[in-house]
Amino acid sequence: MQVFFQTLIGGLSLGAVYALVAMGFSLVYRTMGLVNFAHGDVVMIGAYVASTFYMSAKLPFALAIVAAIVVTGLIGVIIERVLRPLENKDFDLMLIGTIGFGIVLEAVATLIWGATGRAVPSPVPAAPLDIFGIRVRTYNLVVLAIAALAMVALVLFLQRTKRGAAMQAVAMDYEAATAVGIHVGRSNALSFSIGAGLAALGGGLVGPLLYVNASMGGSLGIKGFAAAILGGFGSIPGAILGGLAIGVLDSFSAGHFQGYSDLVTFLVFTVIIMVRPTGVFGERTVNRA
Amino acid sequence: MHTPRHIRGALIGAAVLTTILATACSAPGKSSTSSSGSGKGPIKIAVVDAQSGQLSSLGHWESNGAKLAVDQWNAKGGINGRKIQLDVFDDQGDPTVGTNLARKIASDGYIAMIGTSESAVTQAMAPILQQEQIPNITSGQADSMVKLGSPFLFLNGPTSTTYDETLAKYVVDTKGIKSIAMITNNGGYGKGEHDAFLASLSKRGVTPLTDQVVTTDQKDFSAALTTIRQKNPQLVFIGSEEVEAGLIVKQARDLGITVPFAGSAPQGTPVFAETAGAANVENTIVSSPYLGNDISDASRTFAAAYKAAYGDDAELHGAKAYDGTSIVLTALKTSNVATGKKLADAIRATKYNGLLGSFAFDSTGVGIFATSIGVISNGKLAAAS
Structure with missing residues (x-):
């Protein structure tokens, strides 16, 4: 029983990070119909920038993450600006463009921070809580809370604000949106930069949990992408649910299948997707891809 | 007798071609x-x-x-x-x-x-x-x-055999520690460590309390570490590279495992200590041919x-x-x-x-x-x- 709950807690903690990554994927997909394959590497840049401000500039951890969100938000704007001429002309090229950006970001990170990576000390030094023999790291509770807050804020933004609704309109019908006076490019740029900001939030938070290096975006990106698909690609609550589900699934399969855990995780994932191709919260508002 | 010009040219051409081909075909x-x-x-x-x-x-x-x-x-x-x-x-x-x-x-x-x-x-x-x-x-x-x-x-x-035989000799024979848990990864290095240390243990009639295997890019070790904690070992053998081993030790301490870890080369490196946190690696036993610069x-x-x-x-x-x-x-x-x-x-x-x-x-x-x-x-x- 203790193993069960401890595994659950461990899975939820990493799952919260996957959820933040998945939200970025979903947002860009929901508003542009595009899968941003550079997203995992934006997470990595976010982790590096946050850790640099936190460790070298000695900023408080929260401020360091805000700084990272600003920096990666700018990167998001740049990616969108470069890809903009392709919007509604060649979608495949845009996809490949995002892959290219991912490779560039990884190379830039290696140039700036070197290839060796760094360990980030935990900003919450308190000892883990002990609840009936189950140990819960205080820092993980912080991560879970931030992921929940980010989800609520994002859903409110998309449903309650004019800009959010405009982003939705662009995704559903590009020409009609233009006709009613929505600046499509600006809307996409905003979605890209919010997506990148979410990536930085995830990356900054995951730094003290893991080890920051230039290739960390790979596995975080894949797990986050899988989480977005599982929850229903494009759905924000789905991304949260998918992230937590992938985290927990990963944790339990690691416990039961040991060396074969990756295989089992993605087998289960494949079966779920075969049974329910649109994911748990599948709404499929977007059909441009 | 005169060979017609074009035939001679062709012969020379063939000879040159043969030489080029021969050079190109020889093993790099x-x-x-x-x-x-x-x-x-x-x-x-x-x-x-x-x-x-x-x-x-x-x-x-x-x-x-x-x-x-x-x-x-x-x-x-x-x-x-x-x-x-x-x-x-x-x-x-x-x-x-x-x-x-x-x-x-x-x-x-x-x-x-x-x-x-x-x-x-x-x-x-x-x-x-x-x-x-x-x-x-x-x-x-x-x-x-x-x-x-x-x-x-x-x-x-x-080789791993030398590292782990020395380690098992110290831990079991010298220190008399017999309740040992193992956690290794399934990569080339981890597998080698797993087999070598297990062989050295069984030679001494010691069976590990539990034998946990993780993947090389695993990030959460709750399940494996909780199982280890429940077995209450005196020592945990770790067979994994620097960064992953550091993460394992960090999470183990958070989960309340206080016993020392033991391993070979990676556990003696600064990256391992930084990833785990300096306080968490105290008392780690390391088998290494180069203990330090002094x-x-x-x-x-x-x-x-x-x-x-x-x-x-x-x-x-x-x-x-x-x-x-x-x-x-x-x-x-x-x-x-x-x-x-x-x-x-x-x-x-x-x-x-x-x-x-x-x-x-x-x-x-x-x-x-x-x-x-x-x-x-x-x-x-x-x-x-």
Whole structure:
């Protein structure tokens, strides 16, 4: 029983990070119909920038993450600006463009921070809580809370604000949106930069949990992408649910299948997707891809 | 009799073509003999190591160690008046990239290879290097590499069996600890550690309380560590590379596992200590052939030169690569810059007194058969009392 709950807690903690990554994927997909394959590497840049401000500039951890969100938000704007001429002309090229950006970001990170990576000390030094023999790291509770807050804020933004609704309109019908006076490019740029900001939030938070290096975006990106698909690609609550589900699934399969855990995780994932191709919260508002 | 002009032209053309074809068809490894083996230019040696990815710190230390050795030889005038040219290639810690690089260094005329620091990559490269007759001295330690039986593969340190036999002897025989849990990864290195330590334990009639296997890119170890905590061991054996081992120890402490960990080379590195957190690695037992820079006069000289060259403190992997490179350079000197099989034989015959101890290679390519036991106390690795 203790193993069960401890595994659950461990899975939820990493799952919260996957959820933040998945939200970025979903947002860009929901508003542009595009899968941003550079997203995992934006997470990595976010982790590096946050850790640099936190460790070298000695900023408080929260401020360091805000700084990272600003920096990666700018990167998001740049990616969108470069890809903009392709919007509604060649979608495949845009996809490949995002892959290219991912490779560039990884190379830039290696140039700036070197290839060796760094360990980030935990900003919450308190000892883990002990609840009936189950140990819960205080820092993980912080991560879970931030992921929940980010989800609520994002859903409110998309449903309650004019800009959010405009982003939705662009995704559903590009020409009609233009006709009613929505600046499509600006809307996409905003979605890209919010997506990148979410990536930085995830990356900054995951730094003290893991080890920051230039290739960390790979596995975080894949797990986050899988989480977005599982929850229903494009759905924000789905991304949260998918992230937590992938985290927990990963944790339990690691416990039961040991060396074969990756295989089992993605087998289960494949079966779920075969049974329910649109994911748990599948709404499929977007059909441009 | 006159041969018509066009026929003569065709004959010459055919002759030229045959020569070109013959050159093009000869094995790339053989052409290196003429380009750098007995030639006049620099002696080309390749360093293949992960310069990016999670294992890049290993590759970074190793290429530093190799460069230091080569720079010192070049400063003394090289070998037979020829400079040594050392080029670094990035294998990303990936066996597929490694096999591509093996072909590349063969066709580019490198006569020896230093690296890699990953057993799995070395293992993937070994058949190609054997075919191309390029001697390779690796920092890997998995016994599976030795089992390949390539006469061109050498180790610059002991194998996992030596590391873990020494460790088991200290833990079980000297300290009398018999309740031991194991956690290893399923990569080339982790698997080697798992098998070697398990063999050493069963030789002593000890069965591990639990034997947990994780994947190489796993991030959450709650399930494995909670199982270990429930078994309440006196010691946890860890068989995983620097970063992952650091994460495991960090999470173990958070989960309330307070007993010491024990492992080999990776657990003596600064990356392991930083990832886990300095306080969490106290009392870790490390089996290593190079416990620190203060062990001997040779190690002090090496550490000073390393610090001067790179501004960093030297550690085991740099020292291993320094030893390995020095052995290759010594063999090149004694064999008058031989290549291929002759160079491999010269390396095997080299007796070398290095930072790790006295190297004397046996037929399997292993040159050193002893490690020492160290314990991390106050953040420093020191010889066990």
